Amino acid sequence: MNAAAVLSQPIALPPLPFDQGALAPVISANTLRFHYGKHHKTYVDTLNKLIVGTEFADMPLENIIRATSGHSDHTEIFNNAAQVWNHTFYWKCLKPKGGGEPPAELKRMMETSFGGVEECKKELSKAAVGQFGSGWAWLVQDGDKLKVLKTPDAENPLAHGPKPLLAVDVWEHAYYLDYQNRRVDHVNALIEELANWDFAAENLRKR
Numbered sequence: 001m002n003a004a005a006v007l008s009q010p011i012a013l014p015p016l017p018f019d020q021g022a023l024a025p026v027i028s029a030n031t032l033r034f035h036y037g038k039h040h041k042t043y044v045d046t047l048n049k050l051i052v053g054t055e056f057a058d059m060p061l062e063n064i065i066r067a068t069s070g071h072s073d074h075t076e077i078f079n080n081a082a083q084v085w086n087h088t089f090y091w092k093c094l095k096p097k098g099g100g101e102p103p104a105e106l107k108r109m110m111e112t113s114f115g116g117v118e119e120c121k122k123e124l125s126k127a128a129v130g131q132f133g134s135g136w137a138w139l140v141q142d143g144d145k146l147k148v149l150k151t152p153d154a155e156n157p158l159a160h161g162p163k164p165l166l167a168v169d170v171w172e173h174a175y176y177l178d179y180q181n182r183r184v185d186h187v188n189a190l191i192e193e194l195a196n197w198d199f200a201a202e203n204l205r206k207r
């Protein structure tokens with residue numbers, strides 16, 4: 001391996017913020033073993049191979065995503081970079097014994113934007129269940145309002161403006177081992193039992 005290749009390994013697989021068994025039974029250790037240990041790791045490894053020797057080699061991950069979004073000649077780099085970012089973000093959106101009442105500031109914004117916490121959760125669930133095929137559902141901040149979005153495949157809100165607060169992965173690899181075709185049951189259990197509203201509220205304050 002030459003020196004340039006050694007230097008061009010900027011994208012790391014961050015450790016999971018919880019033990020692999022800590023989200024069971026909603027997300028089993030077996031699902032995490034594949035989802036984090038195989039899928040997320042493969043996105044990281046593939047991205048590092050794709051960017052060696054390119055203009056993207058030394059860019060921060062978010063810059064790679066913004067620079068390649070919508071450019072058909074860089075679709076493969078975009079897909080892998082976005083999936084690395086999406087998964088790193090997604091793990092932080094989950095915590096053992098999550099769900100419950102969101103922190104006050106986030107709760108107030110849910111009330112003004114959706115009419116209440118329950119209404120916000122219903123919108124998020126509807127987007128996650130309604131995303132046709134692989135993709136993501138997002139709670140985002142757009143100015144002084146919250147919105148719910150859904151995106152196909154690796155797409156995320158980063159290149160389009162709204163600030164992501166919370167993500168739900170609805171690729172089948174996120175739930176199929178535990179829920180098979182019952183995406184709705186997985187999504188609702190995730191929102192009720194694992195959603196890390198503290199993390200979502202921290203994102204409100206990020207620039």
Ligand SMILES: [Fe+2]
Nearest residue numbers: 169171173174
């Ligand atoms: Fe995933």
